[in-house]
Amino acid sequence: MSMILEVEKPLLELENKIKELKEVNLTGRVDLSSEIRLLERKAEQLKKSIYENLSAWDRVLIARHSVRPGTLDYIQALFTDFLELHGDRLYADDPAIVGGLARFEGRSCVVVGHQKGKGTKDNLARNFGMPNPEGFRKAGRLMSLAHRFRLPIFTFIDTPGAYPGIEAEERGQYEAIASNIALMTELGSPIVTLVIGEGGSGGALGIAVGDRVLILENSVYSVISPEGCATILWRDASKAEQAASWLGLTSDKLLRLGLVDEVLSEPLGGAHRETENVFATVRGALRRHLGELLLSTPAELVTSRYAKYRRMGVVLEQALTP
Amino acid sequence: MAGLFDKFRVNRPKVDQSRSDETQRAELPSDLWIKCSDCGNAMYRKVFLDNSKVCDKCGFHHKLTAHERLELLADPGSFEEWDKGLFSGNPLGIEGEYLEKLVSDRKKTGLEDAVLSGKIELTGIPVGIAIMDFHFRGGSMGSVVGEKITRMLERSGDLRFPALVVTSSGGARMQEGMLSLMQMVRTSAAVRRLNDLSVPYFCLLTDPTTAGVAASFAALGDVIVAEPRAIIGFSGARVIEQTIRQKLPPGFQTSEFYQKHGFIDMVVPRSELRATMARLIGMFAQPVLESPA
Numbered sequence: 141m142s143m144i145l146e147v148e149k150p151l152l153e154l155e156n157k158i159k160e161l162k163e164v165n166l167t168g169r170v171d172l173s174s175e176i177r178l179l180e181r182k183a184e185q186l187k188k189s190i191y192e193n194l195s196a197w198d199r200v201l202i203a204r205h206s207v208r209p210g211t212l213d214y215i216q217a218l219f220t221d222f223l224e225l226h227g228d229r230l231y232a233d234d235p236a237i238v239g240g241l242a243r244f245e246g247r248s249c250v251v252v253g254h255q256k257g258k259g260t261k262d263n264l265a266r267n268f269g270m271p272n273p274e275g276f277r278k279a280g281r282l283m284s285l286a287h288r289f290r291l292p293i294f295t296f297i298d299t300p301g302a303y304p305g306i307e308a309e310e311r312g313q314y315e316a317i318a319s320n321i322a323l324m325t326e327l328g329s330p331i332v333t334l335v336i337g338e339g340g341s342g343g344a345l346g347i348a349v350g351d352r353v354l355i356l357e358n359s360v361y362s363v364i365s366p367e368g369c370a371t372i373l374w375r376d377a378s379k380a381e382q383a384a385s386w387l388g389l390t391s392d393k394l395l396r397l398g399l400v401d402e403v404l405s406e407p408l409g410g411a412h413r414e415t416e417n418v419f420a421t422v423r424g425a426l427r428r429h430l431g432e433l434l435l436s437t438p439a440e441l442v443t444s445r446y447a448k449y450r451r452m453g454v455v456l457e458q459a460l461t462p
Numbered sequence: 463m464a465g466l467f468d469k470f471r472v473n474r475p476k477v478d479q480s481r482s483d484e485t486q487r488a489e490l491p492s493d494l495w496i497k498c499s500d501c502g503n504a505m506y507r508k509v510f511l512d513n514s515k516v517c518d519k520c521g522f523h524h525k526l527t528a529h530e531r532l533e534l535l536a537d538p539g540s541f542e543e544w545d546k547g548l549f550s551g552n553p554l555g556i557e558g559e560y561l562e563k564l565v566s567d568r569k570k571t572g573l574e575d576a577v578l579s580g581k582i583e584l585t586g587i588p589v590g591i592a593i594m595d596f597h598f599r600g601g602s603m604g605s606v607v608g609e610k611i612t613r614m615l616e617r618s619g620d621l622r623f624p625a626l627v628v629t630s631s632g633g634a635r636m637q638e639g640m641l642s643l644m645q646m647v648r649t650s651a652a653v654r655r656l657n658d659l660s661v662p663y664f665c666l667l668t669d670p671t672t673a674g675v676a677a678s679f680a681a682l683g684d685v686i687v688a689e690p691r692a693i694i695g696f697s698g699a700r701v702i703e704q705t706i707r708q709k710l711p712p713g714f715q716t717s718e719f720y721q722k723h724g725f726i727d728m729v730v731p732r733s734e735l736r737a738t739m740a741r742l743i744g745m746f747a748q749p750v751l752e753s754p755a
Contacts, residue, residue, distance in 0.1 A: 304697030304705045309715060312725050314673075314696040318650060318681035325651035341634075341643060342677045342696070349647055363634050363643045363674075368701070372636070388554045388639040397553060399640050446651050450612070452644040453605030454551040459568070462561035 144205045145198050147190050154183045191408045196384040202358040203337045207412040211253030211296040217419040219244055234275030236267045239282045250286035252279045253296030270303035273316035276346045280320045287327040295347045297335040302343030317346040324349035328438025332429050335359040351445050352429040355391045357406040362389035514732050523689045528578040528595040540583035545613050550606050560637050567598045575606040579614040585740040587747050590618030590625040601631030604638040608645025615652035619659045624743050628666045629680045633673025646678035653682045662746040668692050687728045688717035
C-alpha cells in the first residue's frame, strides 16, 4: 500500500508485519496462522478507526494524492472509443483540460475533465492541472458541440484552480470561466459532473455546472484553497489545516448543504486502492443518473438546471446576532 | 449630502486661496482633509466629494459607497429599492468575528449586505440596478448578494427593464464556503435569461472587480464599461507574483489593460459616466421597452 497520511503509519507497520509473518509461515517450519489471523483482525479494526475519523485536511491530502485516479484513468476504464479532440480554435490547446468524444455504454457522448500529471515531467506539461483560458474555451467548444448533436456531457473535476499567471490574465481567465458557467446553464444536453479529486474554486466550476453533481467520498470542493484561505484570514499559509476544517469542503458537508447530489463511497483509504471497485461504483452512478436525465427534453433539462442552482443559497429574513 | 454629485470638477482650476489653506492645515481637524490613496495629494474633503471622489491631481477614482453611486447615476428621487430585508446566515457555523463584522458593516454602510438593488430612472429610462459596495465585507458575494442580483435580473426581465450591475468586489465570501461559489452560477444563469428575452444587460466595473465576481456576471454584459484604473482580474496580483516569481508589469490588471486585451468596451471617467450610460442604455430603450407583439 502507498501511504498518504501520517495517521496511516501504524497501519502500514502492522501490514508489513503481517506480510513478514506470512512469509515465515510459508516455509512451514512453524504454524503462525492463528497469530496472522489475530493481527489481520487488528489491522482491519485499525483501518476502520483511522479512515472513519479522517479530518478535513486528511481528505485534502487524499484528494490531492498523485496516485489517485485522474480523468484519463476514468475515461479509459469507463468509456470506449475515446477520441481526444484538441484546441480552442482561438489560441492553443491546453493539456490541463482533456476532452473529446467517446462512448459510454455504447452511447456517443462528450467527456471533459481536468488532468493533472503523473510524475514531475508530466505534471509540468499539464501545468499541475491548472487550466489557462484556452482550456476552458476548449471545454466550452466541446460542450457546445454536444448540445448541437444532443450528446450527453460528462465532466470530471480535479484541479487546484485556474492558473494564476500573467498570460492567463491577458487572455481573460475570468471571462473564459464566466462564459463557460453561463454556457452550461443553457445547454440542452444532460450534464453529469463528478468531482474525482480536488475541486479548486472557479477553475473547477468552469466545467462543473451539472444537472447532477456527484463527488467521491474523499474528494474536496472549495471556494478557495485552504492555503489561500489561511493566508487571507491569518496571514499564515501553514494554518491550512485549520482552514480546511473551516471551509466545509468535504463531501459530507457539501451534501448536507445541498451543493452536491450524491456522495460515492470509496474503499477504505481512498480511491487509489482497489481502483476496480471505484470504477464499478462510478460506472453504476453515471449510468443511473444519465438514465434519469435522458427522460427529460432539452428544454426541461435547462429549466430544472436553472431551478436547481436558483435554490442554492442561505438567506434569512432577520439579521443574526453575534 | 444632497447635490453632492451635481457638478464634476475633474479639471477644475485651482482655487485662489489654496495657499492660505495649506498654511492653515496644521490647525484644521484631519477630517477636513483627504489624501489621495494613489498619489498622496492632499485635498479638501469638500473638494474631493464635489469631485465625486476623484483626485484632482492624478485623476485616481476612489471607491464610492452604493448610495454615492446611486446619486451619481440615478435621476434624483427615482430610486425604488427592491428586495429589502434579506440577511446573511452563517451556514458553516463560523465562530469568531465574522458575525460581529456583519453587524458593524451594516452600521457603517447603512446597507443590509454588500449590494443595494432596485429600480432607477436614467434620463427618464427605467433601469433595474444592483450596486455592490466594497465597504461592506469587501463587497464579497455570499448568498444574499447572489440572491439580490439574481432577483434584480429576473425582475428586470419580467418588466423588460434594461439591467445594470455596478461591481465592486474582491470575489466570493469565504465565510459561506461553497454556497458563495454557487452564486456565480445563479447570477450567470439569470444573465442568460435576460439575453434570451432580448433585454439588454450592462456591467459597470469599478475598483476592484476580481475573482468570483469578475468570473461570473461582471464578464457577461452586452456592453461592459469600466472606470479608469480599476483593478480587474481573476487571480490576485500577490498570488500571481508568488506563483511565477516575477514582478508584475505596471498597469497589469487595470481597466485599461483589459480594454487593450479586448475584454472591456469602454473606459469612462466618472465625470462622464452618467451621460455615457444614459446614451448607451438609450440606444436599446426603444425596441426593448415595447412589449413584444
